[in-house]
Amino acid sequence: MKRNSFLLYHKRGVDPIDRESRAASNLCELCMEENKNHITSYYNMDTPWSLHVRSVLQKLQTDPSKGLNRKAVASRTRLFGPNSMKTKQKTPAAAVFINQFKSIIMLILMTASLLAFMFTHWTDGVAIIIAIFLNAGIGFFMELKAVRTMERLQHLDKRKTTVLRGGKTVSVASVKVVPGDIVLVESGQGIPADMRLMESNNITVNESALTGESRPVLKTADTLQETTILADRKNMLYKGTSVEAGSGKAVVTGTGEETELGGIARMVEEAETEKDLLEERIRRLGQKLIWLILAIVGVSGVSGILMQRDMLLMIKLMIALAVAAVPEGLPIVESLALARGMQRMAKRQALVRRLSAVQTLGSVTTIFTDKTGTLTENRMTVTRIIVPGQTFFIKGDRFNGEDGNDVSAGRDFPSLLRRLLETAVLCNNAVLPDKEEPETGAVGDPTEIGLLEAGKKADIERPSLLEKSPEVREVAFDPELKMMATIHGSEEKFFTAVKGAPVAVLPACTRYSDVDGMHELTSELRKEWLDKNERFAAEGLRVLAAAGKESGGAFEAPYEGLVFYGLLCMIDPPREEIRSAVRQCRNAGIRVVMVTGDQEHTARYIAKTLELTDGDIKVMTGKELENEEGNGGFPSAGEISRTSVFARITPAQKLDIVSRFQKSGEIVAMTGDGVNDAPALKKADIGIAMGKRGKQSARDASDIILLDDSFNSIVYAVKYGRSVFNNIRMFVIYLISGNLGEIMLVTLASLLGLPIPLLPLQILYLNMINDVFPALALGLTGEDEKIMGVPPRDTNEAILTKRSWIHLLVFGFIIFAAVFGVYAVVHFIFGMDHAHSNTVAFLSIAFARLWHVFNMRDEDTTLRDNRIVKNSFVWCAITLCVALILFAVFVPGLCAFLGLQALPPAGWAIAVTASIIPFFAGQTLLWIRGYLKRKKKAG
Numbered sequence: 001m002k003r004n005s006f007l008l009y010h011k012r013g014v015d016p017i018d019r020e021s022r023a024a025s026n027l028c029e030l031c032m033e034e035n036k037n038h039i040t041s042y043y044n045m046d047t048p049w050s051l052h053v054r055s056v057l058q059k060l061q062t063d064p065s066k067g068l069n070r071k072a073v074a075s076r077t078r079l080f081g082p083n084s085m086k087t088k089q090k091t092p093a094a095a096v097f098i099n100q101f102k103s104i105i106m107l108i109l110m111t112a113s114l115l116a117f118m119f120t121h122w123t124d125g126v127a128i129i130i131a132i133f134l135n136a137g138i139g140f141f142m143e144l145k146a147v148r149t150m151e152r153l154q155h156l157d158k159r160k161t162t163v164l165r166g167g168k169t170v171s172v173a174s175v176k177v178v179p180g181d182i183v184l185v186e187s188g189q190g191i192p193a194d195m196r197l198m199e200s201n202n203i204t205v206n207e208s209a210l211t212g213e214s215r216p217v218l219k220t221a222d223t224l225q226e227t228t229i230l231a232d233r234k235n236m237l238y239k240g241t242s243v244e245a246g247s248g249k250a251v252v253t254g255t256g257e258e259t260e261l262g263g264i265a266r267m268v269e270e271a272e273t274e275k276d277l278l279e280e281r282i283r284r285l286g287q288k289l290i291w292l293i294l295a296i297v298g299v300s301g302v303s304g305i306l307m308q309r310d311m312l313l314m315i316k317l318m319i320a321l322a323v324a325a326v327p328e329g330l331p332i333v334e335s336l337a338l339a340r341g342m343q344r345m346a347k348r349q350a351l352v353r354r355l356s357a358v359q360t361l362g363s364v365t366t367i368f369t370d371k372t373g374t375l376t377e378n379r380m381t382v383t384r385i386i387v388p389g390q391t392f393f394i395k396g397d398r399f400n401g402e403d404g405n406d407v408s409a410g411r412d413f414p415s416l417l418r419r420l421l422e423t424a425v426l427c428n429n430a431v432l433p434d435k436e437e438p439e440t441g442a443v444g445d446p447t448e449i450g451l452l453e454a455g456k457k458a459d460i461e462r463p464s465l466l467e468k469s470p471e472v473r474e475v476a477f478d479p480e481l482k483m484m485a486t487i488h489g490s491e492e493k494f495f496t497a498v499k500g501a502p503v504a505v506l507p508a509c510t511r512y513s514d515v516d517g518m519h520e521l522t523s524e525l526r527k528e529w530l531d532k533n534e535r536f537a538a539e540g541l542r543v544l545a546a547a548g549k550e551s552g553g554a555f556e557a558p559y560e561g562l563v564f565y566g567l568l569c570m571i572d573p574p575r576e577e578i579r580s581a582v583r584q585c586r587n588a589g590i591r592v593v594m595v596t597g598d599q600e601h602t603a604r605y606i607a608k609t610l611e612l613t614d615g616d617i618k619v620m621t622g623k624e625l626e627n628e629e630g631n632g633g634f635p636s637a638g639e640i641s642r643t644s645v646f647a648r649i650t651p652a653q654k655l656d657i658v659s660r661f662q663k664s665g666e667i668v669a670m671t672g673d674g675v676n677d678a679p680a681l682k683k684a685d686i687g688i689a690m691g692k693r694g695k696q697s698a699r700d701a702s703d704i705i706l707l708d709d710s711f712n713s714i715v716y717a718v719k720y721g722r723s724v725f726n727n728i729r730m731f732v733i734y735l736i737s738g739n740l741g742e743i744m745l746v747t748l749a750s751l752l753g754l755p756i757p758l759l760p761l762q763i764l765y766l767n768m769i770n771d772v773f774p775a776l777a778l779g780l781t782g783e784d785e786k787i788m789g790v791p792p793r794d795t796n797e798a799i800l801t802k803r804s805w806i807h808l809l810v811f812g813f814i815i816f817a818a819v820f821g822v823y824a825v826v827h828f829i830f831g832m833d834h835a836h837s838n839t840v841a842f843l844s845i846a847f848a849r850l851w852h853v854f855n856m857r858d859e860d861t862t863l864r865d866n867r868i869v870k871n872s873f874v875w876c877a878i879t880l881c882v883a884l885i886l887f888a889v890f891v892p893g894l895c896a897f898l899g900l901q902a903l904p905p906a907g908w909a910i911a912v913t914a915s916i917i918p919f920f921a922g923q924t925l926l927w928i929r930g931y932l933k934r935k936k937k938a939g
Helices: 003-011 019-024 029-034 036-043 053-060 070-080 093-099 104-118 122-153 260-270 277-306 311-325 329-347 357-361 415-426 446-457 462-468 502-508 523-538 578-587 600-610 622-630 637-641 651-663 675-683 696-700 711-751 760-770 773-779 802-829 834-856 872-890 892-898 905-938
Strands: 160-165 168-173 182-185 194-206 242-254 350-352 366-369 381-387 390-395 398-401 471-478 483-490 493-500 509-514 517-520 542-551 562-571 591-595 619-621 645-647 668-672 686-690 704-706
Touching: 053 194, 053 242, 093 122, 104 122, 182 194, 194 471, 277 711, 329 350, 329 711, 350 711, 357 686, 357 711, 366 651, 381 415, 381 446, 390 415, 415 446, 415 462, 415 493, 415 542, 415 562, 446 542, 446 562, 483 502, 493 502, 502 509, 502 523, 502 542, 502 562, 523 542, 523 562, 578 591, 578 600, 578 711, 591 600, 600 619, 600 645, 619 622, 622 645, 622 651, 645 651, 651 668, 651 675, 668 675, 668 711, 675 686, 675 696, 686 696, 704 711, 711 760, 711 773, 711 802, 711 834, 760 773, 760 834, 760 872, 760 892, 773 834, 773 872, 802 834, 802 905, 834 872, 834 905, 872 892
Parallel strands: 366 591, 366 668, 509 562, 591 645, 619 645, 668 686, 686 704
Antiparallel strands: 160 168, 160 182, 182 242, 194 242, 350 704, 381 390, 381 562, 390 398, 471 483, 483 493, 493 542, 509 517, 542 562
16 A cells, blocks of 8 residues: 555545455555555654644544544554563573683683693693683673673563543553553653643653653643754653653554654664773783794794604693693683672672673773762752842751851741741642651652752641641642642631742732831842842752732632742752762763753753863753754864763763764763663663663663662772772783793793603693682782872773783793793702602792782882782682692692602702792882882972
8 A cells, every 4th residue: 555545545534554444445464564664654753742733633543532442452553563662581591601601711721622632631621621611600600690680670561551442431551552542641650652742731741761851841732843852842741751740631642662762772772882891802812812822832843843852742842831821710810800899899789780891990081970860869959048138048957047157946047938938838739758657758749849848947847837727729830820829728817828930920929028027029129039030040940939928818819919928949959979979080080971851051050069170061952962963063072072061962962972972082981860871871881870760771771780879889880990900900910920931931941852841730730720819819909099090091001011011021031030940950950850850840830929929019019018918818819829739749649640749848948949039039120110110200
């Protein structure tokens, strides 16, 4: 069916997808499938907010008084499917296990094992396989735990929706709502689909999850411009939001994947997740190790052929070199160190979904954060009250005058301030928690809840006021008048309490009162108060005016002849601890940028209060970005770098901003809690979702979930992430320098025609001891307290820099020289046979690598005062390794298995003495480097 044929059926008043209509038109199922896109686009209009309600109903073929009939519902359900989003399938445990083997280091280990099996060195091969599966098991259980925790957080939507079908009001599951359904909207209801309002009785909707707007949005049925942005579409209700107050009627224009929520879900799917930094660095290191192994084995093989060495001996030598070159403990230590990070973060109320996310966060250069609930407390609070002639500030539970004096004390509480607060509390529909059941929570509009809380701080509570002045009538808030009123009293004495927008309340007032009595409110004074309102609004405050009068009756006109009482300024206040956290980020060279769907003035005020930057707060709005893109461009990198706040931002723009920063070389962390944040959370290098108030879509797209919704947890994670990277670098240098000493020892002995000083199984045993326990202890070293005082690392910086390679080459050579020297002495001077010389070399390098752990301290520390010495894990690891080395020599079965021999006391003395040489040499080098560094800094 062509598009014009579809329209023809529509004009005839026939539902084009009804079964009988299709039969009448000889429309086969295949044709329907081919034209599904035409029908879908027709029912799900692109801009329903720009159409009059009558046009929307006509297009949807819906009777506003009866709704859809049963056949229409069935046919539309068949075409559009259930009103639900695609659910994420459960991750199989096997998939999590297989992921553990996708590592270049694991590939090297498996290759070494294969070589051992090929040349019938079964013991060596099995030992390497055990090392592989030990590492895979650790990573598997830690990652599976995080995956299953996230899957338990998911829940099915079982809400009901009240709709009009066949002229009857029925309650149906939200998943069964179809385009064209007439939905009855009520307070407290979750919006099941995208809908165009038909009627609105003061409906206010919480859209923070979708748009980032912190305040409830007042909805109307008025037609809007086609170019109206998402946050300003006052006549639309969107899936995933909720009704705070009011009632009305709406027609469904989009369901399931065809909603704004569905569009965001598609963006999440299409957003490319940035490659993990740590995995990339490990991959690069693995590539270098492969070339190193090939070069070593190649040189040894060629030299052996030229020297006409025994082929079996050469095979054993090549396996020994391959095993010595591979740091078997690297993947194990990496996984355990990051798993330790996961556990420590969990104690700080942060659930880490990927092991490497802990380290990646340490590389972050920019943190994009939303405003509501992350930087602010997510509740409206009265902070300032202005009455004629006086200004009062509320800090905590205290009321302070302009002079800073506390005016909270009982009898001395200012009468003008009390009257204004009583008016705001009376003219109110919210309810605070019951004193006996505080866990029930407050109910009502957040602004009205904030007014009640301000009154409570002055011991002014609505139930007590109503006992003295019962409410006899309420004039509901009128969106056009921007005011509401309540009338209180009995018999002939009534009082009218009014609150609303200052631009509406002030013109309705004829008088005002101050400490000197009642006065006329002149036009000049009225303008002064309106100027104050604009000034406060520019500071990001929400301003309400309060007024009242003595009434002659319950039905007297409420908005005439009022007495002006003053202004109440409210804001969603910044969290107390955020300012210090932002300062720590700035000291660490990390930019904190606010990206919010909220108003420009509000965002600017919060950013200024929290001191996001040293200079002026530059704000860029979504409309400005849209204009730039419409002109074929985007703000320059310099302009973006000066921007501290992005306000009134759409989900697509948020995603684009993240992408632009990443392309400029920034490592981006993104915080969010709403549906609108999900695409950007997935795209960012690190997505951080809020656990308490975060939507499931945001949690699914994130790498880290803050269970306490605290920005401070992010700062701690950055600090710990940086320390984790330094620890990983530290144990990599430790591992490879020790292995390099073994390689030099075996290679030089081979080139000189000497017996192999270390057998393959001995090397594997040493590596499994020294590459795991001391290295793991290094990986678990605590945070460096000074690490947040330096800028982030270069994003392209490898785990091993040129300086790191120099360090490990020097350390490796020192270990080699000490062990080769003692091997030569006992073999040639003391005349020990190969078995005993081999045992001395084994013990020398075993102990040398243990003491070598203290050579990993920072240059600007001392031997007695550094993170390694203070690390209890290091001392436990050394104790354990000494025991395992002694077992290898003194336990008969293990001694024979490794090919070791018992040594006389002199042999032990020689081995232990040789092992201390690398420690003293390393400490001397560290002292020299530290001295030169201090001298350079002082000069």
